[in-house]
Amino acid sequence: MPLFRYVAVTPQGSKKKGTLEADSLKQARELLRQKQLMPLEMAVVEKTFSRIQKSSRRQSLSIKEIALLTRQLATLISAGLPLEEVLAAVGEQADKPAAKSLLLGIRARVTEGHSLAAALREYPSAFSPLYCATVAAGEKSGHLDKILQRLADFVEQQYQTRQKIMHALIYPSIMILVSIGIVGFLLEFVVPKMITVYSSSGQALPTLTQILISISEGVQSYGAYILIGLVITLFLFFRTLKKSVAFREKVHSKMLRLPILGNAIKVINTARFARTFAILFSSGVAVIEAMNIAAGLITNIPIKKAVEEATMRVREGANIHLALKQTSYFPPMSIHLIASGESSGQLESMLERAANNQDAEISRLIETSMALFEPIIILVMGAVVLFIVLAVLLPIFQLNQMTG
Numbered sequence: 001m002p003l004f005r006y007v008a009v010t011p012q013g014s015k016k017k018g019t020l021e022a023d024s025l026k027q028a029r030e031l032l033r034q035k036q037l038m039p040l041e042m043a044v045v046e047k048t049f050s051r052i053q054k055s056s057r058r059q060s061l062s063i064k065e066i067a068l069l070t071r072q073l074a075t076l077i078s079a080g081l082p083l084e085e086v087l088a089a090v091g092e093q094a095d096k097p098a099a100k101s102l103l104l105g106i107r108a109r110v111t112e113g114h115s116l117a118a119a120l121r122e123y124p125s126a127f128s129p130l131y132c133a134t135v136a137a138g139e140k141s142g143h144l145d146k147i148l149q150r151l152a153d154f155v156e157q158q159y160q161t162r163q164k165i166m167h168a169l170i171y172p173s174i175m176i177l178v179s180i181g182i183v184g185f186l187l188e189f190v191v192p193k194m195i196t197v198y199s200s201s202g203q204a205l206p207t208l209t210q211i212l213i214s215i216s217e218g219v220q221s222y223g224a225y226i227l228i229g230l231v232i233t234l235f236l237f238f239r240t241l242k243k244s245v246a247f248r249e250k251v252h253s254k255m256l257r258l259p260i261l262g263n264a265i266k267v268i269n270t271a272r273f274a275r276t277f278a279i280l281f282s283s284g285v286a287v288i289e290a291m292n293i294a295a296g297l298i299t300n301i302p303i304k305k306a307v308e309e310a311t312m313r314v315r316e317g318a319n320i321h322l323a324l325k326q327t328s329y330f331p332p333m334s335i336h337l338i339a340s341g342e343s344s345g346q347l348e349s350m351l352e353r354a355a356n357n358q359d360a361e362i363s364r365l366i367e368t369s370m371a372l373f374e375p376i377i378i379l380v381m382g383a384v385v386l387f388i389v390l391a392v393l394l395p396i397f398q399l400n401q402m403t404g
Contacts (some may be wrong), residue, residue, distance in 0.1 A: 002019055004028045004044055008037035010274035015040070015198065018084055018111040019104075029159055061126045063162065065099060067155040074148035084111055115139055129293050130276050137283035147283050154279055168370045172377055179381040184219075186388055191216040194392055213264060249301040256302060260369060267365055269298045270330050271358030273307060278351035288315050303329050320347075 004020045006028070016037065022028035032039045061069070069090060076086040083105060091103035102123060107117035115314040117136035120127045138147030139219060187285065192350060205213070219226075240247050256262045273294045280290035298304040310323035321339035324330045334354040341350025 004042050006032060006039055006043075007041040008032055008039045011036050014279065016041045020111065022322045060097060061102070063155060063159045065096075066126070066131075067152060067159050069094075069099070069103075070148055070152040070155055074145055074152050078145035079150065083116060116144070129296065130280070130297055133285055133289070133293050134279055134283050137285045141284045150279060150282070154275060156298065157275075157359070161359075164363075165366060168366060172370075172373055175200070175377050175381065176373075179377075179384070183384055183388070187216045187219045188223075191388075191392070192220070206391070206398070208387065208391040209395055212388060213332050256300070260372070264365055264369065265300055266303065266329050267358065269300050269303045270334070271355065271362050272297055274330075274334060274358045276354040278348070278355045280308075280353055282348045287320070291320075303327070331361070332357070 004025065005023060006016075006018060006020055008016050010016055020028050020031060022031055025044075028042060029039050035342035070181070072090045073086060076089060077083065081089070087103055087107035087110060091100050091107065094100045094103060106116070106119045106123070107311065109122065110116055115136070117132050117139055118133060120132045127319040134147055134151050135144070138144035141147070187307070241251060242248075252265075255265055276294035276297055277290050280293060281287065288311060291314060293313060295304055298307060306327035306329060307324070310327055313323040313326070314320055319339070319342055321335050321342060324338065325335045334357060337350045337354040337357065338347070344350075
């Protein structure tokens, strides 16, 4: 079905521009007349809407693009511009063709009379259930601009947290790669030459040197097979992890038991739930619906199931803080704040404080983890290099003692 771009006159005499999907030019004119619009100009857009929709539905936007898009929508809507003009203006400012086609599809749906939230739901790869539910609540309450501003803050905060984690991992990753490269070079090229020298001397080699020689010979003989096996194992592991829910749940459950990583997973997922719940509830979404949507954004399966069970208990009449406390995943401070909000009737502000407290905990956790991670890497790699150096030098010391 082709997409028509039109210029028409309203009953009040003003001009209106937009797009319309129809089977033919004649049908497009009839649809405009049904809307009490007198068409002046009509032209077929090169791409049909169905093709645009089909291609853009599969397109996903980065979190940075979504944050920028949301901020632009909030700014223009707060300025009093009609939604169709806002979407057109944001689409013109988009840099990537995928983003432009996606916004064109959304604008076409809005022009046909669909709500913005309904149009966004047709692009699940780009907009999450949280995003769509928040926009729907903003449209329903009549405060779409304020809701979008809050949503933009949330998305930007997510982006900043992700960037902080990525930047924190750059230095340790480089150290690990360089250390592995150095050790591999020593085992592949330096140690074999030393073995030749030691073999010609005929002396008994120290235990460390014998271990190093065995490792070096193993790397030379079976290194390629070990690498191929490791790649195949990782491929099968991640493939099974993606396709099998039962296997993924077992892995997630074991990850929660790890000393540092387990605590990080708990804090990140519960913080995501608290922030999402706070945004949805403050936007006017019902408690049960807000909890269901927030639970759907939790990535760890055991935590997700526990929160879903807590939602069922709240549906049956339990207090929110008691239901979340029974999951044993939420920190005491968040539970206390939610309980205070329920008892005082200020649940919205207390949810916001709980979310801020969780976000601060994530920042502290990232800083602490990185502060511990870097020296651990240095110590481990230093120990490996020290082992290689001692294994190489000990026979030389013995040879000097014998000749001396």
